[in-house]
Amino acid sequence: MKTAIPSNIPNSKFTLPAPGRDHIQGPIDAPMALVEYGDYECPFCGEAHPIIRAIQERLGDSLCFAFRNFPLANMHPHAPHAAEAAEAAGTQGRFWEMHDKLFENQDALEDANLAEYAAALGLDARRVLAEVLDGTHGPRVREDFKSGVRGGVNGTPSFFINGARYDGGHGLDPLLAAITQQSGARFAH
Amino acid sequence: MNKEIKYNEMYPKGCRTTALEAGVAAPDFSLRSTPDQSVKLSEFRGRPVILAFYPADWSPVCGDQMSLYNEMLGEFQEFDAELIGISVDGAWCHAAFSKERKLHFPLLADFEPKGAVAQSYGVYRRGDGVSERALFVIHPEGNVHWSYVSPVGVNPGAAGILSALETLQSKEAAK
Numbered sequence: 001m002k003t004a005i006p007s008n009i010p011n012s013k014f015t016l017p018a019p020g021r022d023h024i025q026g027p028i029d030a031p032m033a034l035v036e037y038g039d040y041e042c043p044f045c046g047e048a049h050p051i052i053r054a055i056q057e058r059l060g061d062s063l064c065f066a067f068r069n070f071p072l073a074n075m076h077p078h079a080p081h082a083a084e085a086a087e088a089a090g091t092q093g094r095f096w097e098m099h100d101k102l103f104e105n106q107d108a109l110e111d112a113n114l115a116e117y118a119a120a121l122g123l124d125a126r127r128v129l130a131e132v133l134d135g136t137h138g139p140r141v142r143e144d145f146k147s148g149v150r151g152g153v154n155g156t157p158s159f160f161i162n163g164a165r166y167d168g169g170h171g172l173d174p175l176l177a178a179i180t181q182q183s184g185a186r187f188a189h
Numbered sequence: 190m191n192k193e194i195k196y197n198e199m200y201p202k203g204c205r206t207t208a209l210e211a212g213v214a215a216p217d218f219s220l221r222s223t224p225d226q227s228v229k230l231s232e233f234r235g236r237p238v239i240l241a242f243y244p245a246d247w248s249p250v251c252g253d254q255m256s257l258y259n260e261m262l263g264e265f266q267e268f269d270a271e272l273i274g275i276s277v278d279g280a281w282c283h284a285a286f287s288k289e290r291k292l293h294f295p296l297l298a299d300f301e302p303k304g305a306v307a308q309s310y311g312v313y314r315r316g317d318g319v320s321e322r323a324l325f326v327i328h329p330e331g332n333v334h335w336s337y338v339s340p341v342g343v344n345p346g347a348a349g350i351l352s353a354l355e356t357l358q359s360k361e362a363a364k
Contacts, residue, residue: 012348072260074291149264154346155253167343 014151014163017066023095025056030064032183035160037068037148040083040102041076041109042156044170049103051172058176062183067099069144070156078109080141085114087137088128089121097121196342200244202316208323208336209310215240215327216309220297221280228273228295231331237270237357238327239350242312244319244341246278246286246296254322254344259292261347268354270326273297277304277319312338326353329361 017035019028036052038045056065069087071079082102089098101117102109114132119125131137148158152165159166159175161182168174209215219229230238243254255274258265265272274296278286283296299306299320307313307320314321321338324345328334335353339345 013352072256074259074293075256146264149261149347150351152346152348153257154344155257158346165346 012150012152012165014160014165015147016163017064022066022068023090023099024064024066025096026064027061028064030062032059032062032179033064033066033160033162034179035066035068037070037144037151037153037156037158037160039069039071039076039079039156040086041079041106042072043106045157046103046106048157048170049100051170051175054172055176055179059179063179068148069141070148070153070158071141071145072156080138081111081114081132082109083141083144084132084135084137085118085128087140088131089118089123091131091137092123092128094121094123098123194342196244196248200314200317200319200341202314207311208321208338209325209333211333211335213333215325215331215333216306217331218306218309220275220299220306222295222297223284224280228297230273230327233271233327234331235329237268237329237334237354239265239270239272239354240310240323240325240327241272241274242307242310242320242323242325243274243276244314244317244322245276246282255286255292255296256290257344258347259290259294262293264347264351265354268351268358270354275299275306275320277307310336314341324350326350326357328357 017024017028017033052065056063069083071083073080086095086098086102089095098117098121101121105113105117111129111132115125115129118128151160157170161179164182166178168178215230217229217231219227222228241258258272262272272294274294277299279300280298283298287296304313304320310325312321312323322341322345323338324336325333326335334357337345337349
């Protein structure tokens with residue numbers, strides 16, 4: 001059982017990664033938990049994407065990574081549909097593959113592109129597109145968004161390390177250092 | 190990359206007074222929201238008001254903070270709360286900033302006398318000439334219900350605001 005370390009955010013109600021609820025890579029009982037709130041059209045999230053991958057490679061099974069949607073619809077008009085497309089791919093068991101595709105193609109996120117990526121992944125592209133257009137996964141995306149607002153998200157990407165918001169730089173070194181530091185005494189099983 | 194350091198360099202004085210705390214009357218004010226419109230705090234009596242003081246238009250963290258709140262208006266509306274941004278920038282500057290970021294809530298110009306409203310709430314950084322990054326939730330009857338001052342370079346997000354709106358709502362429901 002994980003216990004969140006005391007939050008650094010006033011009145012935060014952050015929730016740790018939950019199996020069955022969240023998209024998770026790595027063991028759920030790993031000593032380090034990194035949660036990202038991100039937006040597929042946000043350039044800073046795009047820059048962070050390969051850095052997260054590198055961190056996962058370095059830390060292996062010591063890290064549990066979860067991604068939650070935080071589309072900033074006014075700033076990034078394609079972000080909500082992109083998030084829903086990832087969720088739609090998730091119902092066909094390919095969330096992370098779609099997640100990678102979206103971040104690798106941030107400048108092409110029209111609905112037609114989303115269908116194209118789904119097809120390239122061997123998914124039922126018509127179903128993905130239909131679910132996006134029907135807003136099937138809209139409630140799920142909004143649920144992520146609301147949890148982020150309540151948890152203390154202050155922009156995209158927002159990272160939480162073992163429950164505490166990380167306000168430092170998004171480069172590999174500072175982020176990796178912060179994650180490994182937090183895995184010590186302050187973390188209770 | 191580290192915006193917080195940049196802010197601390199730009200606004201080094203940080204000569205702050207104490208922010209008004211819960212329970213005291215929120216000073217009323219009337220400030221320009223656009224070159225030809227004004228907003229008066231007491232117009233919103235009967236509804237909670239969120240006052241978000243921030244140092245300046247256009248600077249990166251503020252942009253993030255105001256843009257972020259813009260995305261969260263639905264969450265605030267669930268509490269029937271009105272969101273108001275306030276900085277020492279002039280009305281024309283606010284108009285341009287608001288248009289560029291597609292903001293759907295008013296930004297007020299605490300411009301003349303400069304920072305007077307921020308001073309009355311105890312959140313003016315005198316030597317720096319800007320306000321603190323400070324949040325107030327004003328009770329529907331006009332008192333301060335909650336306040337919080339963030340480090341000038343750190344975007345506080347909205348978790349504190351929503352908790353405050355929640356406690357306000359449950360207090361009202363218990364009446």
